[in-house]
Amino acid sequence: QVQLVESGGGLVQAGGSLRLSCAASGRTFNNYATGWFRQAPGKEREFVAAYKWSGGSTYYADSVKGRFTISRDNAKNTVYLQINSLKPEDTAVYYCAVESWNRGQLTTPRHYDYWGQGTQVTVSS
Secondary structure, three states: OEEEEEEOOEEEEOOOOEEEEEEEEEOOOOOOEEEEEEEOOOOOOEEEEEEEOOOOOEEEOOOOOOOEEEEEEHHHOEEEEEEOOOOHHHOEEEEEEEEOOOOOOOOOHHHOOEEOOOEEEEEEO
16 A cells, blocks of 8 residues: 655746645555646546656656656655646646556556545635
8 A cells, every 4th residue: 555645736937836745654665756736627637648667767747748747756655746837727736646557558547546635726816
């Protein structure tokens, strides 16, 4: 079992920045990837970014490339999502998730085994 706790969300003006954290506890080794997803009201949960534990490869949705950066601090068992140049359309609940083993696609929510409770990001125009 892996327990995930997100933090760092808040209310920010357009153009601002936030750094979201995803702290993991429990079985924090030999997992495949950590992903960030977001869900806005009335919309489906969508992929934002992912970090492969082996090798450190990163992946991003086209809508956030160049603005979001995912990174991992192994010593702290924490994955971060640095969000810059925030836009009102980035407003959503942001979730982190862990995929225990390679299911072939990092962008699919149902491939992830463990989820945090989410942190709200609200961007005002």
